[in-house]
Amino acid sequence: MTSQPQPSNSAANFTDADFRQTMLAALRLLAVFAVIAAAIFWWFKGWPSAALVLIGAAISAASLWEWLRLMIAVNQRMDAGATPRPMGMILFGFVLRLVLTVVVLYGSLKLLHGTAFALLAGLGLGVLSLTIEALRLVKRWSA
Numbered sequence: 001m002t003s004q005p006q007p008s009n010s011a012a013n014f015t016d017a018d019f020r021q022t023m024l025a026a027l028r029l030l031a032v033f034a035v036i037a038a039a040i041f042w043w044f045k046g047w048p049s050a051a052l053v054l055i056g057a058a059i060s061a062a063s064l065w066e067w068l069r070l071m072i073a074v075n076q077r078m079d080a081g082a083t084p085r086p087m088g089m090i091l092f093g094f095v096l097r098l099v100l101t102v103v104v105l106y107g108s109l110k111l112l113h114g115t116a117f118a119l120l121a122g123l124g125l126g127v128l129s130l131t132i133e134a135l136r137l138v139k140r141w142s143a
Helices: 016-045 047-078 087-111 116-142
Strands: none
Touching: 016 047, 016 116, 047 087, 047 116, 087 116
């Protein structure tokens, strides 16, 4: 049984591992919210709206994951003595994901005839989950 690294108790001691742990917790929370929201939209608006919630949540999850990768790469570049990962591929992946996001948003709204509010709800779940994890950090630091 491996033990999880304990998160720091102050903002001054916030490490890369704390950032990674916070982002992964936000991704897990996003997955739970997405399942619940998809079930609610399916019940009230049908399966196309539920699919739009899941598409929006997947885009949010991909965004959070990309930000995690980008911040780890930037932090590695700033750390003295560390061998940094090449930024070119990470930035290319970031821009490519943004382009694919626009294509997926347009295609899902054109092909699925659900409500656009479901797609917005799915996109907003990423912000909600990240906000909750940030509040958990603030609470831990103030304790």
